[in-house]
Amino acid sequence: MLFFFTMLLLNNPASGQTDWYDPLRVDFPVIEGRFMDKKDYFRLPSELQLVVRKEVWELSKNSAGLSLGFLTDATEIQVKYTVKGNHQMPHMAATGVSGVDLFVRESKEEWNWARGVYNFGDTIQYIFRIDPNPTIEKEFKLYLPLYNEVEYLSMGVRKGHTFEFIEKNSKAPIVVYGTSIAQGACASRPAMAWTTILQQAVGMPLVNLGFSGNGLLEKELIDWISKKESSLIILDCLPNFVPGKGISDDEVRARIQYAARKLRTGNPKVPVLFTAHAGYSDQYVDQSRRDLVTKLNTILLEELDKLWEQGVHGIHHLSSQAIGLDQFDFVDGTHPTDGGMLKYAKANQNKILEVYKEKRK
Amino acid sequence: MLFFFTMLLLNNPASGQTDWYDPLRVDFPVIEGRFMDKKDYFRLPSELQLVVRKEVWELSKNSAGLSLGFLTDATEIQVKYTVKGNHQMPHMAATGVSGVDLFVRESKEEWNWARGVYNFGDTIQYIFRIDPNPTIEKEFKLYLPLYNEVEYLSMGVRKGHTFEFIEKNSKAPIVVYGTSIAQGACASRPAMAWTTILQQAVGMPLVNLGFSGNGLLEKELIDWISKKESSLIILDCLPNFVPGKGISDDEVRARIQYAARKLRTGNPKVPVLFTAHAGYSDQYVDQSRRDLVTKLNTILLEELDKLWEQGVHGIHHLSSQAIGLDQFDFVDGTHPTDGGMLKYAKANQNKILEVYKEKRK
Structure with missing residues (x-):
């Protein structure tokens, strides 16, 4: 059934009418879960590249724990991105190594998980569908892959819907x-x-x-x-x-x-x-x-x-x-x-x- | 570290001195978790092939829930096998789709899980190491892949060690x-x-x-x-x-x-x-x-x-x-x-x- 859904959604003729948003091309820092702001999805700042061992630097490019927030009134949210390494490990599924997770804020404390229909091709695609009830702007949070390096990521919603990234939470982590x-x-x-x-x-x-x-x-x-x-x-x-x-x-x-x-x-x-x-x-x-x-x-x-x-x-x-x-x-x-x-x-x-x-x- | 281990074990020069045992070439039925005895790892008997829908028959070839028991005094147990389908699914790791699990009996009720060092090549290999303490015969149980079709499977222990399959438990399941x-x-x-x-x-x-x-x-x-x-x-x-x-x-x-x-x-x-x-x-x-x-x-x-x-x-x-x-x-x-x-x-x-x-x- 999942496969059927995937085909249906990925071939959606309306997908040509999608507005795409790049979280790294915003005037304020969006990526949360790290100390610095950079136009990449790395966890350590450039100045540490020559300070830490090569293995540590390479692993710091995995986007583990990074997330980004946004507001939209769309009922279908797309994410497409490319990663550098293997999609999966023998003991860890692609959805964990290279996948993303989306949550919708229901109240101050409460977040609901949203199902993504995914396709792990050369470009990885997730399509999330949210209840098509009264179209109001909701807050979302997207978590990035745990064990892979994200190269380029873009978020899409159908034309005519609002979309706005949220500035990262800068509280002491x-x-x-x-x-x-x-x-x-x-x-x-x-x-x-x-x-x-x-x-x-x-x-x-x-x-x-x-x-x-x-x-x-x-x-x-x-x-x-x-x-x-x-x-x-x-x-x-x-x-x-x-x-x-x-x-x-x-x-x-x-x-x-x-x-x-x-x-x-x-x-x-x-x-x-x-x-x-x-x-x-x-x-x-x-x-x-x-x-x-x-x-x-x-x-x-x-x-x-x-x-x-x-x-x-x-x-x-x-x-x-x-x-x-x-x-x-x-x-x-x-x-x-x-x-x-x-x-x-x-x-x-x-x-x-x-x-x-x-x-x- | 795991990778290092794998290389070490799989290139073990002693592996040429291994005795291999095929659970389907034994005089008594070994494979537990199904109603019939057959020289394969399927879950339904041949007479159902023309009775059930094609999709059901194909899925019945996945070895979900099948297991086999054996006795050995070896401290290193190898399993090698081939499977017919993809090693993994995007949301399910290869170790679940195509992997095996080994348990050692400690007492009548108690089973301990044994770590397998694996290699998911064309032939899948697992090597299990058991405490090299006093070499006594122990009872083991191996669980087969959940979402794949096992074609040929063989169990190996170093020459000089005992090895014996156990007849399947025939109690009403x-x-x-x-x-x-x-x-x-x-x-x-x-x-x-x-x-x-x-x-x-x-x-x-x-x-x-x-x-x-x-x-x-x-x-x-x-x-x-x-x-x-x-x-x-x-x-x-x-x-x-x-x-x-x-x-x-x-x-x-x-x-x-x-x-x-x-x-x-x-x-x-x-x-x-x-x-x-x-x-x-x-x-x-x-x-x-x-x-x-x-x-x-x-x-x-x-x-x-x-x-x-x-x-x-x-x-x-x-x-x-x-x-x-x-x-x-x-x-x-x-x-x-x-x-x-x-x-x-x-x-x-x-x-x-x-x-x-x-x-x-």
């Missing part, structure tokens, strides 16, 4: 610096990444600095984050400290210490949350993986204990127990399913409430 | 006749389909007769199911009665009546569970979809009421409220995420417990 899990693997679509679920739940901007296998608590990133205005910093890098990265346990300890001190000095009022390794679903049949999780989580707690004993304030810990992933919450043993993403988001949300309560004391 | 959701869309891997989660939870065989867009409560299938020995029949076809299928509301009513009466006559002791349409996640922005769900669920309840009033026993109803999918439980508006699949399975499990309790009265 929550920053998440982490791994592939933070970047969004293996959500089925952008809004199922735990960072996006969290962003929607708390209703404030969030900057996703998840860099697949390269979220390694690196000085360059920590120094840069320390200079930015944020409201909370989540450091969720432990799952990337696997053998093969050539990083010793002592180095992991040093990076935790550096990050904690640097961020607390740079922005003394901004809480820092260190997240434990949430585990693997195959750790029951693979002792070495069970041991790795235990070791890293022990290291983290030992280092946080040192900081707490030395009176460094505003450092928080999210335990793997609080995240609570179980055997049914993993796609491939390492990356959460959509169900796992919901648990991950909920645990972070609960912890953030706790942190703010403590802060108000 | 639970039968699920349904749609794409029942077939497994959009689980990230075979064991995340709700039918498989349910099968594992209740620890008995289950026959998955989910036929993508073609689960239409058809006479041919109902007649065939009525002749088979089963322990419970779940009919979950409502989501396929969409406009475009050319099936009137009266015809839907007639099919519900026919199925209920035929199955209760054929096997008077076997309970029949009719499942409501669990809804769409875009039904809040699309009135027509909200209306369709409401209409179909009303039709179902009205028809069941008639049967109950006429004293037809053993007919049960699973409501959409009991399944309880919400906006976060859908991949594309229609098909559950892995989280949605867990809710679907749990609702069925709870209902089955209720049905058996009632039966014992």
